Amino acid sequence: MSGVARVRCDQLAPALGDVAANVEGIVAAVGRALDDGVDVLVLPELATSGYVFRDRTEAAAAAITTEHALFRRVTERLHGTTTVVVLGFCERDGDVLRNSVAVVDASGVRSVYRKTHLWDREALVFEPGDDAPPVVTTAHGRIGVLVCYDMEFPEMPRMLALAGADLVAVPTNWPVGAHPERDRVAEVIAAQAAARGNGVFVACCDRAGTERGQDWNEASVIVDQFxxxxxxxxxxxxxxxxxxxxxxxxxxxxxxxPHNDWLRDRRPTIYAREVPQA
Incomplete structure:
Protein backbone atom coordinates (compact mmCIF):
# COMPACT_ATOMS: atom_id res chain seq x y z
CA MET A 1 0.00 0.00 0.00
CA SER A 2 1.45 3.35 -1.02
CA GLY A 3 1.38 6.18 1.51
CA VAL A 4 -0.02 8.95 -0.64
CA ALA A 5 -3.36 8.71 -2.42
CA ARG A 6 -4.68 11.15 -4.99
CA VAL A 7 -8.37 11.59 -4.18
CA ARG A 8 -10.79 13.27 -6.57
CA CYS A 9 -14.44 14.31 -6.44
CA ASP A 10 -15.79 14.77 -9.98
CA GLN A 11 -18.81 17.05 -9.65
CA LEU A 12 -20.82 15.79 -12.62
CA ALA A 13 -24.20 17.09 -13.80
CA PRO A 14 -26.33 13.97 -14.42
CA ALA A 15 -29.24 14.24 -16.84
CA LEU A 16 -32.53 13.26 -15.22
CA GLY A 17 -33.62 9.83 -16.46
CA ASP A 18 -31.02 9.62 -19.24
CA VAL A 19 -29.09 6.56 -18.13
CA ALA A 20 -27.21 6.17 -21.42
CA ALA A 21 -25.87 9.73 -21.34
CA ASN A 22 -25.01 9.47 -17.66
CA VAL A 23 -23.12 6.22 -18.20
CA GLU A 24 -21.00 7.92 -20.85
CA GLY A 25 -20.33 10.79 -18.45
CA ILE A 26 -19.25 8.39 -15.72
CA VAL A 27 -16.95 6.42 -18.02
CA ALA A 28 -15.42 9.69 -19.25
CA ALA A 29 -14.84 10.80 -15.64
CA VAL A 30 -13.05 7.53 -14.94
CA GLY A 31 -10.87 8.09 -18.01
CA ARG A 32 -9.97 11.62 -16.86
CA ALA A 33 -9.11 10.31 -13.43
CA LEU A 34 -6.82 7.63 -14.83
CA ASP A 35 -5.10 10.17 -17.07
CA ASP A 36 -4.45 12.34 -14.01
CA GLY A 37 -3.15 9.56 -11.78
CA VAL A 38 -6.15 9.57 -9.44
CA ASP A 39 -6.24 6.72 -6.92
CA VAL A 40 -9.71 7.20 -5.45
CA LEU A 41 -12.47 8.74 -7.55
CA VAL A 42 -15.76 9.72 -5.89
CA LEU A 43 -18.77 10.58 -8.06
CA PRO A 44 -22.15 12.08 -7.09
CA GLU A 45 -25.18 10.43 -5.54
CA LEU A 46 -27.49 8.92 -8.18
CA ALA A 47 -24.94 9.70 -10.88
CA THR A 48 -26.59 7.23 -13.25
CA SER A 49 -30.08 8.67 -13.09
CA GLY A 50 -30.40 12.17 -11.71
CA TYR A 51 -32.38 12.95 -8.58
CA VAL A 52 -35.67 14.88 -8.82
CA PHE A 53 -38.04 12.08 -9.81
CA ARG A 54 -41.77 12.78 -9.97
CA ASP A 55 -42.56 9.34 -8.57
CA ARG A 56 -41.40 5.76 -8.20
CA THR A 57 -42.50 4.84 -11.70
CA GLU A 58 -40.22 7.45 -13.24
CA ALA A 59 -37.32 6.33 -11.06
CA ALA A 60 -37.93 2.68 -11.92
CA ALA A 61 -37.42 3.49 -15.60
CA ALA A 62 -33.90 4.69 -14.76
CA ALA A 63 -33.02 1.96 -12.26
CA ILE A 64 -30.22 -0.53 -12.93
CA THR A 65 -28.48 -3.42 -11.20
CA THR A 66 -24.78 -4.17 -10.83
CA GLU A 67 -25.17 -6.41 -13.90
CA HIS A 68 -25.56 -3.27 -16.02
CA ALA A 69 -22.88 -2.67 -18.66
CA LEU A 70 -21.75 0.44 -16.76
CA PHE A 71 -20.01 -1.64 -14.13
CA ARG A 72 -18.35 -3.87 -16.70
CA ARG A 73 -17.09 -0.81 -18.58
CA VAL A 74 -15.74 0.85 -15.45
CA THR A 75 -14.04 -2.39 -14.39
CA GLU A 76 -12.45 -2.71 -17.83
CA ARG A 77 -11.17 0.87 -17.69
CA LEU A 78 -9.60 0.14 -14.31
CA HIS A 79 -7.82 -3.00 -15.56
CA GLY A 80 -4.14 -2.90 -14.68
CA THR A 81 -4.59 -0.10 -12.13
CA THR A 82 -5.24 0.13 -8.39
CA THR A 83 -7.72 3.00 -8.81
CA VAL A 84 -10.97 2.77 -6.87
CA VAL A 85 -14.25 4.36 -8.04
CA VAL A 86 -17.13 5.15 -5.67
CA LEU A 87 -20.30 6.04 -7.56
CA GLY A 88 -23.95 6.57 -6.75
CA PHE A 89 -26.63 4.76 -8.76
CA CYS A 90 -30.38 4.22 -8.80
CA GLU A 91 -30.57 0.52 -8.02
CA ARG A 92 -33.29 -1.99 -8.81
CA ASP A 93 -33.08 -4.39 -5.88
CA GLY A 94 -35.66 -7.07 -6.60
CA ASP A 95 -39.04 -5.38 -6.34
CA VAL A 96 -37.79 -2.20 -4.66
CA LEU A 97 -35.64 0.78 -5.57
CA ARG A 98 -32.56 1.85 -3.62
CA ASN A 99 -30.42 4.95 -3.51
CA SER A 100 -27.16 3.02 -3.68
CA VAL A 101 -23.41 3.37 -3.99
CA ALA A 102 -21.00 0.92 -5.58
CA VAL A 103 -17.29 0.60 -4.85
CA VAL A 104 -15.54 -0.61 -7.99
CA ASP A 105 -11.93 -1.52 -8.77
CA ALA A 106 -10.14 -3.61 -11.39
CA SER A 107 -11.60 -6.79 -9.87
CA GLY A 108 -15.19 -5.58 -10.30
CA VAL A 109 -17.85 -4.35 -7.88
CA ARG A 110 -16.35 -4.74 -4.41
CA SER A 111 -19.33 -3.58 -2.38
CA VAL A 112 -22.78 -2.02 -2.65
CA TYR A 113 -24.24 0.19 0.07
CA ARG A 114 -27.91 1.21 0.19
CA LYS A 115 -28.56 4.62 1.74
CA THR A 116 -30.13 4.16 5.17
CA HIS A 117 -31.33 7.73 5.84
CA LEU A 118 -33.62 9.02 3.09
CA TRP A 119 -34.06 12.76 2.61
CA ASP A 120 -37.48 14.37 2.04
CA ARG A 121 -39.20 13.01 -1.10
CA GLU A 122 -36.64 10.23 -1.50
CA ALA A 123 -38.89 8.27 0.88
CA LEU A 124 -41.62 8.34 -1.78
CA VAL A 125 -39.31 6.65 -4.29
CA PHE A 126 -36.74 4.52 -2.49
CA GLU A 127 -36.67 1.95 0.29
CA PRO A 128 -34.00 2.60 2.92
CA GLY A 129 -31.22 0.09 3.35
CA ASP A 130 -31.00 -1.88 6.59
CA ASP A 131 -27.33 -2.90 6.50
CA ALA A 132 -24.41 -1.13 8.13
CA PRO A 133 -22.19 0.89 5.78
CA PRO A 134 -19.16 -1.04 4.51
CA VAL A 135 -15.43 -0.52 4.88
CA VAL A 136 -13.56 -1.75 1.80
CA THR A 137 -9.85 -2.54 2.01
CA THR A 138 -8.06 -1.17 -1.05
CA ALA A 139 -4.54 -0.42 -2.22
CA HIS A 140 -5.11 3.13 -0.99
CA GLY A 141 -6.38 2.46 2.48
CA ARG A 142 -9.65 1.37 4.02
CA ILE A 143 -12.57 3.22 2.42
CA GLY A 144 -15.89 3.61 4.21
CA VAL A 145 -19.02 4.65 2.31
CA LEU A 146 -22.00 6.85 3.19
CA VAL A 147 -24.54 8.76 1.10
CA CYS A 148 -25.46 12.43 1.56
CA TYR A 149 -28.00 12.68 4.43
CA ASP A 150 -26.29 9.76 6.21
CA MET A 151 -23.58 12.25 7.17
CA GLU A 152 -26.07 14.23 9.28
CA PHE A 153 -26.15 11.36 11.79
CA PRO A 154 -22.92 11.28 13.83
CA GLU A 155 -23.34 7.57 14.48
CA MET A 156 -22.68 6.77 10.82
CA PRO A 157 -19.13 8.11 10.38
CA ARG A 158 -18.40 6.93 13.93
CA MET A 159 -19.38 3.38 12.92
CA LEU A 160 -16.97 3.54 10.02
CA ALA A 161 -14.15 4.96 12.13
CA LEU A 162 -14.62 2.21 14.72
CA ALA A 163 -14.52 -0.33 11.87
CA GLY A 164 -11.14 1.02 10.76
CA ALA A 165 -12.00 3.36 7.88
CA ASP A 166 -9.21 5.72 6.83
CA LEU A 167 -11.27 7.63 4.28
CA VAL A 168 -15.05 8.10 4.18
CA ALA A 169 -16.32 8.57 0.61
CA VAL A 170 -19.69 10.31 0.39
CA PRO A 171 -21.56 10.68 -2.92
CA THR A 172 -24.04 13.53 -2.38
CA ASN A 173 -26.71 15.70 -3.96
CA TRP A 174 -26.79 18.76 -1.66
CA PRO A 175 -29.77 21.01 -2.51
CA VAL A 176 -29.21 24.74 -2.22
CA GLY A 177 -30.46 26.23 1.02
CA ALA A 178 -30.15 29.53 2.84
CA HIS A 179 -26.94 30.03 4.81
CA PRO A 180 -24.79 32.95 6.00
CA GLU A 181 -22.49 34.12 3.23
CA ARG A 182 -19.56 34.18 5.63
CA ASP A 183 -19.75 30.40 6.18
CA ARG A 184 -19.41 27.27 4.14
CA VAL A 185 -22.66 25.40 3.59
CA ALA A 186 -23.86 23.36 6.57
CA GLU A 187 -23.21 20.04 4.82
CA VAL A 188 -19.51 20.86 4.45
CA ILE A 189 -19.36 21.90 8.11
CA ALA A 190 -20.91 18.53 9.00
CA ALA A 191 -18.23 16.78 6.95
CA GLN A 192 -15.52 18.73 8.77
CA ALA A 193 -17.02 17.81 12.13
CA ALA A 194 -17.24 14.13 11.15
CA ALA A 195 -13.62 14.13 10.04
CA ARG A 196 -12.37 15.84 13.19
CA GLY A 197 -14.52 13.88 15.63
CA ASN A 198 -13.40 10.56 14.19
CA GLY A 199 -9.90 11.28 12.90
CA VAL A 200 -10.75 10.21 9.34
CA PHE A 201 -10.39 11.75 5.91
CA VAL A 202 -13.69 12.62 4.22
CA ALA A 203 -14.41 13.15 0.51
CA CYS A 204 -17.89 14.42 -0.36
CA CYS A 205 -18.77 14.63 -4.06
CA ASP A 206 -21.67 16.97 -4.77
CA ARG A 207 -23.32 17.40 -8.16
CA ALA A 208 -23.92 20.23 -10.63
CA GLY A 209 -26.76 21.18 -12.97
CA THR A 210 -30.41 22.08 -12.38
CA GLU A 211 -33.28 19.59 -12.25
CA ARG A 212 -36.90 20.73 -12.32
CA GLY A 213 -35.90 24.02 -10.75
CA GLN A 214 -33.68 22.44 -8.09
CA ASP A 215 -30.14 23.81 -7.83
CA TRP A 216 -27.30 22.26 -5.83
CA ASN A 217 -24.64 23.61 -3.53
CA GLU A 218 -21.94 22.40 -5.95
CA ALA A 219 -19.74 22.19 -2.87
CA SER A 220 -17.62 19.07 -3.30
CA VAL A 221 -14.97 18.92 -0.60
CA ILE A 222 -12.03 16.87 0.66
CA VAL A 223 -11.31 17.14 4.38
CA ASP A 224 -8.26 15.88 6.25
CA GLN A 225 -8.27 13.82 9.44
CA PHE A 226 -8.09 16.95 11.60
CA PRO A 258 0.30 12.87 24.31
CA HIS A 259 -2.54 11.83 26.60
CA ASN A 260 -5.59 11.68 24.32
CA ASP A 261 -7.02 9.55 21.53
CA TRP A 262 -10.25 10.21 19.61
CA LEU A 263 -11.51 6.65 19.93
CA ARG A 264 -9.76 5.38 23.06
CA ASP A 265 -11.17 8.30 25.10
CA ARG A 266 -14.74 7.33 24.33
CA ARG A 267 -16.92 6.24 27.28
CA PRO A 268 -19.81 4.33 25.68
CA THR A 269 -21.23 3.08 29.00
CA ILE A 270 -21.92 6.68 30.01
CA TYR A 271 -23.45 7.56 26.64
CA ALA A 272 -25.93 4.72 27.11
CA ARG A 273 -27.16 5.99 30.47
CA GLU A 274 -30.44 7.78 30.95
CA VAL A 275 -30.01 11.55 31.18
CA PRO A 276 -31.26 12.82 34.55
CA GLN A 277 -33.98 15.47 34.48
CA ALA A 278 -33.35 18.19 37.08
Missing part, protein backbone atom coordinates in the same frame (compact mmCIF):
# COMPACT_ATOMS: atom_id res chain seq x y z
CA UNK A 227 -11.22 18.45 10.05
CA UNK A 228 -9.48 20.99 7.79
CA UNK A 229 -10.60 21.48 4.20
CA UNK A 230 -7.73 20.59 1.85
CA UNK A 231 -9.63 21.05 -1.43
CA UNK A 232 -13.08 22.32 -2.35
CA UNK A 233 -15.19 23.46 -5.27
CA UNK A 234 -15.83 27.20 -5.37
CA UNK A 235 -19.57 27.69 -4.99
CA UNK A 236 -21.43 28.06 -8.25
CA UNK A 237 -18.62 26.58 -10.35
CA UNK A 238 -20.83 23.93 -11.92
CA UNK A 239 -19.33 20.70 -13.23
CA UNK A 240 -15.74 20.59 -12.00
CA UNK A 241 -13.22 18.40 -10.22
CA UNK A 242 -11.72 18.69 -6.75
CA UNK A 243 -8.45 16.81 -6.21
CA UNK A 244 -6.04 16.45 -3.30
CA UNK A 245 -3.07 14.25 -2.45
CA UNK A 246 -3.56 12.85 1.05
CA UNK A 247 -2.12 10.12 3.26
CA UNK A 248 -5.16 8.06 4.30
CA UNK A 249 -3.30 5.71 6.62
CA UNK A 250 -2.41 8.66 8.86
CA UNK A 251 -6.02 8.32 10.02
CA UNK A 252 -4.99 5.21 11.94
CA UNK A 253 -3.25 7.39 14.49
CA UNK A 254 -6.11 8.78 16.59
CA UNK A 255 -3.92 10.58 19.13
CA UNK A 256 -4.85 14.22 19.72
CA UNK A 257 -2.29 14.94 22.43
Missing amino acids: GWVVAEAPRGTGATTVTADVFPTLARDKSTS
Whole structure:
Protein backbone atom coordinates (compact mmCIF):
# COMPACT_ATOMS: atom_id res chain seq x y z
CA MET A 1 0.00 0.00 0.00
CA SER A 2 1.45 3.35 -1.02
CA GLY A 3 1.38 6.18 1.51
CA VAL A 4 -0.02 8.95 -0.64
CA ALA A 5 -3.36 8.71 -2.42
CA ARG A 6 -4.68 11.15 -4.99
CA VAL A 7 -8.37 11.59 -4.18
CA ARG A 8 -10.79 13.27 -6.57
CA CYS A 9 -14.44 14.31 -6.44
CA ASP A 10 -15.79 14.77 -9.98
CA GLN A 11 -18.81 17.05 -9.65
CA LEU A 12 -20.82 15.79 -12.62
CA ALA A 13 -24.20 17.09 -13.80
CA PRO A 14 -26.33 13.97 -14.42
CA ALA A 15 -29.24 14.24 -16.84
CA LEU A 16 -32.53 13.26 -15.22
CA GLY A 17 -33.62 9.83 -16.46
CA ASP A 18 -31.02 9.62 -19.24
CA VAL A 19 -29.09 6.56 -18.13
CA ALA A 20 -27.21 6.17 -21.42
CA ALA A 21 -25.87 9.73 -21.34
CA ASN A 22 -25.01 9.47 -17.66
CA VAL A 23 -23.12 6.22 -18.20
CA GLU A 24 -21.00 7.92 -20.85
CA GLY A 25 -20.33 10.79 -18.45
CA ILE A 26 -19.25 8.39 -15.72
CA VAL A 27 -16.95 6.42 -18.02
CA ALA A 28 -15.42 9.69 -19.25
CA ALA A 29 -14.84 10.80 -15.64
CA VAL A 30 -13.05 7.53 -14.94
CA GLY A 31 -10.87 8.09 -18.01
CA ARG A 32 -9.97 11.62 -16.86
CA ALA A 33 -9.11 10.31 -13.43
CA LEU A 34 -6.82 7.63 -14.83
CA ASP A 35 -5.10 10.17 -17.07
CA ASP A 36 -4.45 12.34 -14.01
CA GLY A 37 -3.15 9.56 -11.78
CA VAL A 38 -6.15 9.57 -9.44
CA ASP A 39 -6.24 6.72 -6.92
CA VAL A 40 -9.71 7.20 -5.45
CA LEU A 41 -12.47 8.74 -7.55
CA VAL A 42 -15.76 9.72 -5.89
CA LEU A 43 -18.77 10.58 -8.06
CA PRO A 44 -22.15 12.08 -7.09
CA GLU A 45 -25.18 10.43 -5.54
CA LEU A 46 -27.49 8.92 -8.18
CA ALA A 47 -24.94 9.70 -10.88
CA THR A 48 -26.59 7.23 -13.25
CA SER A 49 -30.08 8.67 -13.09
CA GLY A 50 -30.40 12.17 -11.71
CA TYR A 51 -32.38 12.95 -8.58
CA VAL A 52 -35.67 14.88 -8.82
CA PHE A 53 -38.04 12.08 -9.81
CA ARG A 54 -41.77 12.78 -9.97
CA ASP A 55 -42.56 9.34 -8.57
CA ARG A 56 -41.40 5.76 -8.20
CA THR A 57 -42.50 4.84 -11.70
CA GLU A 58 -40.22 7.45 -13.24
CA ALA A 59 -37.32 6.33 -11.06
CA ALA A 60 -37.93 2.68 -11.92
CA ALA A 61 -37.42 3.49 -15.60
CA ALA A 62 -33.90 4.69 -14.76
CA ALA A 63 -33.02 1.96 -12.26
CA ILE A 64 -30.22 -0.53 -12.93
CA THR A 65 -28.48 -3.42 -11.20
CA THR A 66 -24.78 -4.17 -10.83
CA GLU A 67 -25.17 -6.41 -13.90
CA HIS A 68 -25.56 -3.27 -16.02
CA ALA A 69 -22.88 -2.67 -18.66
CA LEU A 70 -21.75 0.44 -16.76
CA PHE A 71 -20.01 -1.64 -14.13
CA ARG A 72 -18.35 -3.87 -16.70
CA ARG A 73 -17.09 -0.81 -18.58
CA VAL A 74 -15.74 0.85 -15.45
CA THR A 75 -14.04 -2.39 -14.39
CA GLU A 76 -12.45 -2.71 -17.83
CA ARG A 77 -11.17 0.87 -17.69
CA LEU A 78 -9.60 0.14 -14.31
CA HIS A 79 -7.82 -3.00 -15.56
CA GLY A 80 -4.14 -2.90 -14.68
CA THR A 81 -4.59 -0.10 -12.13
CA THR A 82 -5.24 0.13 -8.39
CA THR A 83 -7.72 3.00 -8.81
CA VAL A 84 -10.97 2.77 -6.87
CA VAL A 85 -14.25 4.36 -8.04
CA VAL A 86 -17.13 5.15 -5.67
CA LEU A 87 -20.30 6.04 -7.56
CA GLY A 88 -23.95 6.57 -6.75
CA PHE A 89 -26.63 4.76 -8.76
CA CYS A 90 -30.38 4.22 -8.80
CA GLU A 91 -30.57 0.52 -8.02
CA ARG A 92 -33.29 -1.99 -8.81
CA ASP A 93 -33.08 -4.39 -5.88
CA GLY A 94 -35.66 -7.07 -6.60
CA ASP A 95 -39.04 -5.38 -6.34
CA VAL A 96 -37.79 -2.20 -4.66
CA LEU A 97 -35.64 0.78 -5.57
CA ARG A 98 -32.56 1.85 -3.62
CA ASN A 99 -30.42 4.95 -3.51
CA SER A 100 -27.16 3.02 -3.68
CA VAL A 101 -23.41 3.37 -3.99
CA ALA A 102 -21.00 0.92 -5.58
CA VAL A 103 -17.29 0.60 -4.85
CA VAL A 104 -15.54 -0.61 -7.99
CA ASP A 105 -11.93 -1.52 -8.77
CA ALA A 106 -10.14 -3.61 -11.39
CA SER A 107 -11.60 -6.79 -9.87
CA GLY A 108 -15.19 -5.58 -10.30
CA VAL A 109 -17.85 -4.35 -7.88
CA ARG A 110 -16.35 -4.74 -4.41
CA SER A 111 -19.33 -3.58 -2.38
CA VAL A 112 -22.78 -2.02 -2.65
CA TYR A 113 -24.24 0.19 0.07
CA ARG A 114 -27.91 1.21 0.19
CA LYS A 115 -28.56 4.62 1.74
CA THR A 116 -30.13 4.16 5.17
CA HIS A 117 -31.33 7.73 5.84
CA LEU A 118 -33.62 9.02 3.09
CA TRP A 119 -34.06 12.76 2.61
CA ASP A 120 -37.48 14.37 2.04
CA ARG A 121 -39.20 13.01 -1.10
CA GLU A 122 -36.64 10.23 -1.50
CA ALA A 123 -38.89 8.27 0.88
CA LEU A 124 -41.62 8.34 -1.78
CA VAL A 125 -39.31 6.65 -4.29
CA PHE A 126 -36.74 4.52 -2.49
CA GLU A 127 -36.67 1.95 0.29
CA PRO A 128 -34.00 2.60 2.92
CA GLY A 129 -31.22 0.09 3.35
CA ASP A 130 -31.00 -1.88 6.59
CA ASP A 131 -27.33 -2.90 6.50
CA ALA A 132 -24.41 -1.13 8.13
CA PRO A 133 -22.19 0.89 5.78
CA PRO A 134 -19.16 -1.04 4.51
CA VAL A 135 -15.43 -0.52 4.88
CA VAL A 136 -13.56 -1.75 1.80
CA THR A 137 -9.85 -2.54 2.01
CA THR A 138 -8.06 -1.17 -1.05
CA ALA A 139 -4.54 -0.42 -2.22
CA HIS A 140 -5.11 3.13 -0.99
CA GLY A 141 -6.38 2.46 2.48
CA ARG A 142 -9.65 1.37 4.02
CA ILE A 143 -12.57 3.22 2.42
CA GLY A 144 -15.89 3.61 4.21
CA VAL A 145 -19.02 4.65 2.31
CA LEU A 146 -22.00 6.85 3.19
CA VAL A 147 -24.54 8.76 1.10
CA CYS A 148 -25.46 12.43 1.56
CA TYR A 149 -28.00 12.68 4.43
CA ASP A 150 -26.29 9.76 6.21
CA MET A 151 -23.58 12.25 7.17
CA GLU A 152 -26.07 14.23 9.28
CA PHE A 153 -26.15 11.36 11.79
CA PRO A 154 -22.92 11.28 13.83
CA GLU A 155 -23.34 7.57 14.48
CA MET A 156 -22.68 6.77 10.82
CA PRO A 157 -19.13 8.11 10.38
CA ARG A 158 -18.40 6.93 13.93
CA MET A 159 -19.38 3.38 12.92
CA LEU A 160 -16.97 3.54 10.02
CA ALA A 161 -14.15 4.96 12.13
CA LEU A 162 -14.62 2.21 14.72
CA ALA A 163 -14.52 -0.33 11.87
CA GLY A 164 -11.14 1.02 10.76
CA ALA A 165 -12.00 3.36 7.88
CA ASP A 166 -9.21 5.72 6.83
CA LEU A 167 -11.27 7.63 4.28
CA VAL A 168 -15.05 8.10 4.18
CA ALA A 169 -16.32 8.57 0.61
CA VAL A 170 -19.69 10.31 0.39
CA PRO A 171 -21.56 10.68 -2.92
CA THR A 172 -24.04 13.53 -2.38
CA ASN A 173 -26.71 15.70 -3.96
CA TRP A 174 -26.79 18.76 -1.66
CA PRO A 175 -29.77 21.01 -2.51
CA VAL A 176 -29.21 24.74 -2.22
CA GLY A 177 -30.46 26.23 1.02
CA ALA A 178 -30.15 29.53 2.84
CA HIS A 179 -26.94 30.03 4.81
CA PRO A 180 -24.79 32.95 6.00
CA GLU A 181 -22.49 34.12 3.23
CA ARG A 182 -19.56 34.18 5.63
CA ASP A 183 -19.75 30.40 6.18
CA ARG A 184 -19.41 27.27 4.14
CA VAL A 185 -22.66 25.40 3.59
CA ALA A 186 -23.86 23.36 6.57
CA GLU A 187 -23.21 20.04 4.82
CA VAL A 188 -19.51 20.86 4.45
CA ILE A 189 -19.36 21.90 8.11
CA ALA A 190 -20.91 18.53 9.00
CA ALA A 191 -18.23 16.78 6.95
CA GLN A 192 -15.52 18.73 8.77
CA ALA A 193 -17.02 17.81 12.13
CA ALA A 194 -17.24 14.13 11.15
CA ALA A 195 -13.62 14.13 10.04
CA ARG A 196 -12.37 15.84 13.19
CA GLY A 197 -14.52 13.88 15.63
CA ASN A 198 -13.40 10.56 14.19
CA GLY A 199 -9.90 11.28 12.90
CA VAL A 200 -10.75 10.21 9.34
CA PHE A 201 -10.39 11.75 5.91
CA VAL A 202 -13.69 12.62 4.22
CA ALA A 203 -14.41 13.15 0.51
CA CYS A 204 -17.89 14.42 -0.36
CA CYS A 205 -18.77 14.63 -4.06
CA ASP A 206 -21.67 16.97 -4.77
CA ARG A 207 -23.32 17.40 -8.16
CA ALA A 208 -23.92 20.23 -10.63
CA GLY A 209 -26.76 21.18 -12.97
CA THR A 210 -30.41 22.08 -12.38
CA GLU A 211 -33.28 19.59 -12.25
CA ARG A 212 -36.90 20.73 -12.32
CA GLY A 213 -35.90 24.02 -10.75
CA GLN A 214 -33.68 22.44 -8.09
CA ASP A 215 -30.14 23.81 -7.83
CA TRP A 216 -27.30 22.26 -5.83
CA ASN A 217 -24.64 23.61 -3.53
CA GLU A 218 -21.94 22.40 -5.95
CA ALA A 219 -19.74 22.19 -2.87
CA SER A 220 -17.62 19.07 -3.30
CA VAL A 221 -14.97 18.92 -0.60
CA ILE A 222 -12.03 16.87 0.66
CA VAL A 223 -11.31 17.14 4.38
CA ASP A 224 -8.26 15.88 6.25
CA GLN A 225 -8.27 13.82 9.44
CA PHE A 226 -8.09 16.95 11.60
CA GLY A 227 -11.22 18.45 10.05
CA TRP A 228 -9.48 20.99 7.79
CA VAL A 229 -10.60 21.48 4.20
CA VAL A 230 -7.73 20.59 1.85
CA ALA A 231 -9.63 21.05 -1.43
CA GLU A 232 -13.08 22.32 -2.35
CA ALA A 233 -15.19 23.46 -5.27
CA PRO A 234 -15.83 27.20 -5.37
CA ARG A 235 -19.57 27.69 -4.99
CA GLY A 236 -21.43 28.06 -8.25
CA THR A 237 -18.62 26.58 -10.35
CA GLY A 238 -20.83 23.93 -11.92
CA ALA A 239 -19.33 20.70 -13.23
CA THR A 240 -15.74 20.59 -12.00
CA THR A 241 -13.22 18.40 -10.22
CA VAL A 242 -11.72 18.69 -6.75
CA THR A 243 -8.45 16.81 -6.21
CA ALA A 244 -6.04 16.45 -3.30
CA ASP A 245 -3.07 14.25 -2.45
CA VAL A 246 -3.56 12.85 1.05
CA PHE A 247 -2.12 10.12 3.26
CA PRO A 248 -5.16 8.06 4.30
CA THR A 249 -3.30 5.71 6.62
CA LEU A 250 -2.41 8.66 8.86
CA ALA A 251 -6.02 8.32 10.02
CA ARG A 252 -4.99 5.21 11.94
CA ASP A 253 -3.25 7.39 14.49
CA LYS A 254 -6.11 8.78 16.59
CA SER A 255 -3.92 10.58 19.13
CA THR A 256 -4.85 14.22 19.72
CA SER A 257 -2.29 14.94 22.43
CA PRO A 258 0.30 12.87 24.31
CA HIS A 259 -2.54 11.83 26.60
CA ASN A 260 -5.59 11.68 24.32
CA ASP A 261 -7.02 9.55 21.53
CA TRP A 262 -10.25 10.21 19.61
CA LEU A 263 -11.51 6.65 19.93
CA ARG A 264 -9.76 5.38 23.06
CA ASP A 265 -11.17 8.30 25.10
CA ARG A 266 -14.74 7.33 24.33
CA ARG A 267 -16.92 6.24 27.28
CA PRO A 268 -19.81 4.33 25.68
CA THR A 269 -21.23 3.08 29.00
CA ILE A 270 -21.92 6.68 30.01
CA TYR A 271 -23.45 7.56 26.64
CA ALA A 272 -25.93 4.72 27.11
CA ARG A 273 -27.16 5.99 30.47
CA GLU A 274 -30.44 7.78 30.95
CA VAL A 275 -30.01 11.55 31.18
CA PRO A 276 -31.26 12.82 34.55
CA GLN A 277 -33.98 15.47 34.48
CA ALA A 278 -33.35 18.19 37.08
